[in-house]
Amino acid sequence: ETGVTQTPRHLVMGMTNKKSLKCEQHLGHNAMYWYKQSAKKPLELMFVYSLEERVENNSVPSRFSPECPNSSHLFLHLHTLQPEDSALYLCASSLGTERPYEQYFGPGTRLTVT
Amino acid sequence: AQSVAQPEDQVNVAEGNPLTVKCTYSVSGNPYLFWYVQYPNRGLQFLLKYITGDNLVKGSYGFEAEFNKSQTSFHLKKPSALVSDSALYFCAVRERDDKIIFGKGTRLHILP
Numbered sequence: 272e273t274g275v276t277q278t279p280r281h282l283v284m285g286m287t288n289k290k291s292l293k294c295e296q297h298l299g300h301n302a303m304y305w306y307k308q309s310a311k312k313p314l315e316l317m318f319v320y321s322l323e324e325r326v327e328n329n330s331v332p333s334r335f336s337p338e339c340p341n342s343s344h345l346f347l348h349l350h351t352l353q354p355e356d357s358a359l360y361l362c363a364s365s366l367g368t369e370r371p372y373e374q375y376f377g378p379g380t381r382l383t384v385t
Numbered sequence: 386a387q388s389v390a391q392p393e394d395q396v397n398v399a400e401g402n403p404l405t406v407k408c409t410y411s412v413s414g415n416p417y418l419f420w421y422v423q424y425p426n427r428g429l430q431f432l433l434k435y436i437t438g439d440n441l442v443k444g445s446y447g448f449e450a451e452f453n454k455s456q457t458s459f460h461l462k463k464p465s466a467l468v469s470d471s472a473l474y475f476c477a478v479r480e481r482d483d484k485i486i487f488g489k490g491t492r493l494h495i496l497p
Contacts, residue, residue, distance in 0.1 A: 311489065313487050313489045313490075316485070316486075319484070361428050361429070363428070371419075371436055373431040374485075375431070376429040378427055378428050379428050
């Protein structure tokens with residue numbers, strides 16, 4: 272349970288605010304992921320980092336900006352969000368991306384955009 | 386393009402009965418298949434995966450899944466359900482050298 276941590280757990284922000292979500296993994300993994308989970312929708316993969324290099328960006332709007340300063344930390348910077356961006360944002364990590372390694376998820380940040 | 390479907394939004398099972406959560410997939414090559422579970426206010430938790438070999442895969446908490454290539458299915462099963470198994474279950478598929486795709490999830494209710 273403490274392998275992947277996310278802060279804050281809950282965030283309420285206005286559309287003009289700037290905030291950041293933080294993720295930290297203590298598993299020695301080389302890959303990290305951001306997902307968006309909305310009600311009654313499949314989990315949406317947003318970004319993938321492998322060894323601190325972004326390897327995937329799934330047509331995510333530019334108001335979401337990821338940052339991976341090292342293999343243990345991942346940030347998601349948010350600015351001028353829309354109400355439809357309200358969701359649970361999940362961070363995950365895995366040993367790597369080149370093989371079918373399972374992913375380990377954090378508890379998520381519940382984001383509400385007002 | 387690869388895809389995964391979980392045809393049931395919700396499954397209700399009496400405690401002690403066997404349970405099945407269905408998953409079908411579509412890929413052009415050989416798939417990697419996964420099951421994850423999500424408890425309230427938690428992230429997803431890995432249960433089991435199929436890569437190759439034996440079609441019956443055993444995982445955590447007594448769960449197992451059977452890979453059926455002809456039916457392109459990977460149903461999750463457990464012989465005897467517990468109330469604590471109540472959660473949201475996600476099937477996922479990954480084609481070689483491609484990204485993982487998750488199904489929309491099936492909510493499992495185990496009735497005491």
